[in-house]
Amino acid sequence: FERIGLQNVAGYQLKSARRSLNILFQEWGNRGIHYWEIDELDLDLIEGQAEYDFFRSSDDGTSATSTPNGVYGISDVLEAQLRSNRTQTTQSDSPMTKVDRSTYAGFSNKLSKGTPNQYWIERFIDKVRVHVYPTPDSSNASKDMHFYYIKRIQDVGDYTNATDVPFRFVPCMTAGLAFYLAQKFQPQLTQQMKLYYEDELARALAEDGS
Template identity: 35%
Template sequence: MATSGTYAFTLDLTDMIEESFERAGLELRSGYDYRSARRSIDLLMLEWQNRGLNLWTIQEGTTSITAGTARYALSSDILDVIEVYIRTNSGDSSTQFDQMMTRVSISAYAHLSNKLTQAKPLQYWVEKDPGAIALNLWPVPDSVESYTLGYYYMQRIEDSGSPGSNEMDMPSRYLPCLVSGLAYQLSLKRPEIADRAPALKADYEEQWTLAADADREKAAFKVTPGGYRF
């Protein structure tokens, strides 16, 4: 039996949009149809990131820490911070040490009696502004040691862009979900196929569940009961 021997199937924007129009029972006929569909794709990408953690968007970053400075603004492409650690003796193979930091709420941060206390940072509050986010460290870094702040973050999915030859910033296994989601979005815009919306939505949700389940963390998870605290 002859096979292709390749594993590179993907769809560019034009192919994705055409497939979605066909699933919705429509034809892609004009430049406006294309622009409208591309706009819906970008909105879908934002919806996906509101749904939860997409593992392929997780990246690692580091930044140097300045003694006496508590607030550190991060790049605008960062949606949220997942884990943060403080590193000492960075680059030294024998003494480099990472210590995980604890994320606290704005309420817990606000209740700190002295926000100017200087020592090795142990906690952080994530300040979310419309344009970007920032990490507020406590205690405020001191000058006793040289610290590096490391963090794992959820990066925003790239925009679709204009050229039809562009591919989306996602694994190919999410293509069925994207095509189904766009077909559903099209049914919300076109009154003539509004009756197909429930079926298209059901298909979209099924494809999302399949993709999200395949993308979940598969490492072992251990829970140790610790009793009750009063």
């Protein structure tokens, strides 16, 4: 609020700022990959099963069995491998190809069994569904689908919570919040705050690595 010249902030303005910060984090998801939100897991494949769901939160449903367990909030899958002997020194990965909806729709029998080598990610409001093709046969059901995924940035929640961003993104988060608040409370400053925000965000993204 200081950046847009407001003092003596009331309760309504604090609630408005929290809403704006949540929207800002959602907007970052549309900007591209933020590497601090990338994680990995091993999905337990089941013979003949083509679909595996990962929910937004435990309130929406129970995610598919994986290591680690209880994975929620997946936004997208970046890359995947078929992994055998996960816990052994003989561990081996085979690459799996990510396909689009049209390619997956063209498979004549989506329940055919074999060695999984392709996958399609279907994104819903409350979950992400991983489609595997072909489905694992008996010799591949003991293997895992190892993949890297993007997590959703956590909502702000309580006022005392720490934000789910690394320190290098704090300047652009602050500038972005000022930009969003200017639209509501100081419209004449909107363009100026937007320039500050875009400048800070560009620097943070340039520094962010894999």
